[in-house]
Amino acid sequence: MKIITILLLCCFCFSVFSQHNSVNDKLVIAHRGASGYLPEHSMAAKAMSYAMGADYIEQDVVMSKDGQLLILHDHYLDRVTNVAEVYPNKKRSDGRYYAIDFTLAEIQSLLMTEGFVVKNGKQEAIYPNRFPLWKSKFTVHTLADEIELIQGLNKSTGKQVGIYPEIKSPAFHLQQGKDISLAVLNELKRFGYDNLDDKIFVQSFDPTELKRIKQHLMPKLNMELKLVQLIAMTSWQETLVYHNGTSTPYNYDWMLETNAMEKIATYANGIGPWKPMLINTKMNQQKPKSNGLLEAAHQAGLVVHPYTFRADINRIPKYAQNFDELLHIYYYDIGVDGIFTDFPDKAVQFLQKNKDKRH
Ligand code: G3P
Numbered sequence: 133m134k135i136i137t138i139l140l141l142c143c144f145c146f147s148v149f150s151q152h153n154s155v156n157d158k159l160v161i162a163h164r165g166a167s168g169y170l171p172e173h174s175m176a177a178k179a180m181s182y183a184m185g186a187d188y189i190e191q192d193v194v195m196s197k198d199g200q201l202l203i204l205h206d207h208y209l210d211r212v213t214n215v216a217e218v219y220p221n222k223k224r225s226d227g228r229y230y231a232i233d234f235t236l237a238e239i240q241s242l243l244m245t246e247g248f249v250v251k252n253g254k255q256e257a258i259y260p261n262r263f264p265l266w267k268s269k270f271t272v273h274t275l276a277d278e279i280e281l282i283q284g285l286n287k288s289t290g291k292q293v294g295i296y297p298e299i300k301s302p303a304f305h306l307q308q309g310k311d312i313s314l315a316v317l318n319e320l321k322r323f324g325y326d327n328l329d330d331k332i333f334v335q336s337f338d339p340t341e342l343k344r345i346k347q348h349l350m351p352k353l354n355m356e357l358k359l360v361q362l363i364a365m366t367s368w369q370e371t372l373v374y375h376n377g378t379s380t381p382y383n384y385d386w387m388l389e390t391n392a393m394e395k396i397a398t399y400a401n402g403i404g405p406w407k408p409m410l411i412n413t414k415m416n417q418q419k420p421k422s423n424g425l426l427e428a429a430h431q432a433g434l435v436v437h438p439y440t441f442r443a444d445i446n447r448i449p450k451y452a453q454n455f456d457e458l459l460h461i462y463y464y465d466i467g468v469d470g471i472f473t474d475f476p477d478k479a480v481q482f483l484q485k486n487k488d489k490r491h
């Protein structure tokens with residue numbers, strides 16, 4: 133998308149949406165940008181989330197064949213680009229198109245769109261009521277492009293919006309010969325992020341890699357950033373452990389025990405759990421209560437930033453009547469410190485309406 137379009141969009145958003153939130157110290161983290169409105173991780177979605185008043189904007193980072201840091205949620209290209217049409221012969225035996233098999237120039241020649249799945253040979257949008265597939269023009273950009281956008285907006289607006297990069301599948305990248313964590317940290321340092329006071333959280337699902345970052349990479353680079361341990365269900369196979377040519381899914385079960393929080397606090401500053409992990413799910417459709425994980429995290433000095441809050445039809449859990457009630461349950465009844473949301477405008481407006489509340 134042309135930079136002029138992004139800037140026009142910013143001007144439009146500034147006139148329509150509210151200003152920076154940061155009320156009650158509760159954070160709004162724009163999940164892949166304002167991805168409820170524009171294709172995830174597009175520059176336009178990032179500019180829109182900035183103008184909506186997000187405190188932090190999220191970057192999922194993967195690596196290209198030529199070692200460039202790309203903003204993409206998957207280390208595959210096929211869910212959000214036309215790679216299958218442009219490079220039909222570059223898929224691996226599992227049928228997927230891996231970003232790491234393509235150069236940045238090849239990737240930037242592709243069109244990017246809303247996430248889709250292919251059913252019976254036809255593309256179907258994962259979120260049918262979001263931005264339409266293949267409309268307008270979006271492309272994949274780099275971590276440097278995005279930091280320049282956010283830092284540029286910080287300069288021109290006088291605000292201080294933070295970044296929230298996630299190092300995606302570091303074990304996979306290492307197994308493919310690429311040290312993505314080292315590359316990300318070097319890039320962050322180049323842009324001036326190097327100490328605990330900087331407006332940045334670095335997140336990963338991989339505890340082994342987070343420990344390596346904390347204990348080896350950051351000291352070696354003379355930097356110290358806040359780290360967040362993302363927590364997955366083991367069944368998602370989010371993190372693979374490679375050993376002697378085979379891989380097995382990392383077992384996250386220990387992280388859901390309250391006594392895990394002290395262990396995590398030895399190498400991280402916060403946790404990013406899937407939001408149901410914080411509540412007592414046995415209560416079914418009644419208003420849920422904390423299951424104790426949040427209190428244990430706070431006791432250990434960790435901030436708690438659950439994911440992902442979506443206002444789309446059928447994405448609001450049955451125990452909440454609407455999106456505002458869902459936000460109330462997590463921000464105030466349970467007491468989280470921030471949330472990842474595809475709809476940053478709604479969370480900013482909710483916090484402004486409730487700015488006198490405390491938890
Ligand atoms: O990183 C927080 C949240 O984004 C985790 O889920 O899969 O969207 O990266 P995912």
Ligand code: CA
Nearest residue numbers: 190191192298
């Ligand atoms: Ca993420």
